[in-house]
Amino acid sequence: MLQRPNHADHADHDEALSPRSGPPRKQGPVLGLVALYKKVRASYRPEIEAVAAREGGIVAVGVFLFFGAIAAFLAATTLLWPGTILDHMWALNPAAYVRLAPLGKAVGIPFLALGAALAVTGTGWFRRRVWGWGLAVIIITIQVLGDLVNVCMGDLLRGGVGLTLASALLFYLVRPKVRAAFRTSRVLAGP
Numbered sequence: 001m002l003q004r005p006n007h008a009d010h011a012d013h014d015e016a017l018s019p020r021s022g023p024p025r026k027q028g029p030v031l032g033l034v035a036l037y038k039k040v041r042a043s044y045r046p047e048i049e050a051v052a053a054r055e056g057g058i059v060a061v062g063v064f065l066f067f068g069a070i071a072a073f074l075a076a077t078t079l080l081w082p083g084t085i086l087d088h089m090w091a092l093n094p095a096a097y098v099r100l101a102p103l104g105k106a107v108g109i110p111f112l113a114l115g116a117a118l119a120v121t122g123t124g125w126f127r128r129r130v131w132g133w134g135l136a137v138i139i140i141t142i143q144v145l146g147d148l149v150n151v152c153m154g155d156l157l158r159g160g161v162g163l164t165l166a167s168a169l170l171f172y173l174v175r176p177k178v179r180a181a182f183r184t185s186r187v188l189a190g191p
Contacts, residue, residue: 061172062126065122065136065139070115078090143162143166147160150163
């Protein structure tokens with residue numbers, strides 16, 4: 001039967017429990033992990049736990065940024081080099097294709113820039129860099145303004161839904177707890 005050491009007699013809690021009576025023996029691998037856990041727990045920081053609790057939302061925004069980058073790169077490819085098999089993706093939004101296809105390179109290059117900006121932002125976001133957070137806020141703010149223009153131009157349904165979603169995302173991004181995840185990035189990433 002295992003005996004617990006008397007904490008009053010033994011100040012060192014890293015020593016192993018002895019299956020026999022007498023002084024405790026040196027620690028094994030399992031008790032070494034317990035000791036490591038105790039050291040980590042002693043250096044506990046509540047902000048790290050708060051970041052872990054928000055991990056799902058942070059991952060979702062990062063995935064959203066990379067999804068946007070892929071969509072922008074695909075749109076740029078079909079506008080810069082029409083006639084490829086990728087042109088079939090415009091079946092998802094034929095009205096946009098009718099408006100954008102005649103402009104070709106004039107809008108294809110900005111779509112390339114948008115795709116690059118979203119990819120860089122997504123990278124900074126996943127690495128928890130403050131600049132990644134800042135770029136995400138700027139990009140979503142531009143989206144909110146674009147949706148507001150759509151509502152003012154009479155596209156109430158599409159503009160209204162876009163405005164609602166983009167505003168909710170912007171509200172999420174500027175919350176102090178989300179912003180704090182980017183202030184504590186060095187704590188999480190290590191040296």
